[in-house]
Amino acid sequence: ETGVTQTPRHLVMGMTNKKSLKCEQHLGHNAMYWYKQSAKKPLELMFVYSLEERVENNSVPSRFSPECPNSSHLFLHLHTLQPEDSALYLCASSQETALYNEQFFGPGTRLTVL
Amino acid sequence: LAKTTQPISMDSYEGQEVNITCSHNNIATNDYITWYQQFPSQGPRFIIQGYKTKVTNEVASLFIPADRKSSTLSLPRVSLSDTAVYYCLVGLYNFNKFYFGSGTKLNVKP
Numbered sequence: 568e569t570g571v572t573q574t575p576r577h578l579v580m581g582m583t584n585k586k587s588l589k590c591e592q593h594l595g596h597n598a599m600y601w602y603k604q605s606a607k608k609p610l611e612l613m614f615v616y617s618l619e620e621r622v623e624n625n626s627v628p629s630r631f632s633p634e635c636p637n638s639s640h641l642f643l644h645l646h647t648l649q650p651e652d653s654a655l656y657l658c659a660s661s662q663e664t665a666l667y668n669e670q671f672f673g674p675g676t677r678l679t680v681l
Numbered sequence: 682l683a684k685t686t687q688p689i690s691m692d693s694y695e696g697q698e699v700n701i702t703c704s705h706n707n708i709a710t711n712d713y714i715t716w717y718q719q720f721p722s723q724g725p726r727f728i729i730q731g732y733k734t735k736v737t738n739e740v741a742s743l744f745i746p747a748d749r750k751s752s753t754l755s756l757p758r759v760s761l762s763d764t765a766v767y768y769c770l771v772g773l774y775n776f777n778k779f780y781f782g783s784g785t786k787l788n789v790k791p
Contacts, residue, residue: 657725
């Protein structure tokens with residue numbers, strides 16, 4: 568257990584569906600992240616939040632919409648996804664957003680888009 | 682952010698010491714060097730971090746030469762459970778170029 572939980576662990580959705588991924592951290596951290604890991608591809612940083620403010624958006628398509636209502640919760644809202652969006656989506660948190668801060672990762676959500 | 686280069690894969694046997702070297706020729710003065718470990722279908726896990734010389738913790742050592750253009754993660758007496766992908770990251774604040782890269786897939790054999 569890393570102190571970061573993600574739900575659901577597995578999700579299958581159609582291209583016209585709308586779903587949300589949830590992440591919660593119990594570590595009192597100020598920064599939270601969404602990553603995407605596709606098969607045989609490097610881990611890609613998608614979004615960075617610091618104290619509920621988005622500080623980074625790495626050219627992610629608008630069909631992915633993050634939300635950070637407080638420093639403990641992070642959501643990733645999904646709509647009209649494509650099959651190539653199938654991947655493992657990982658949430659992480661750290662004390663602050665500086666890269667020397669250790670990031671604690673959740674177990675991930677395995678997403679399949681049909 | 683300094684780009685890193687690591688071997689794609691390495692093989693080892695149980696009980697051996699494994700050294701994984703990462704090249705980061707463009708490392709900036711304030712950049713830290715961080716290593717993560719990732720098992721299949723799990724999120725990465727922090728292993729060790731350093732700025733210069735040598736750092737040791739309960740699971741690994743990190744060797745950084747004076748020019749800091751490379752670093753070596755040393756895993757003493759590996760076991761089958763150390764089979765994983767190991768990532769080297771270099772940086773401080775710049776998320777614009779923050780990426781884990783392909784990592785080094787370590788395969789430990791009995």
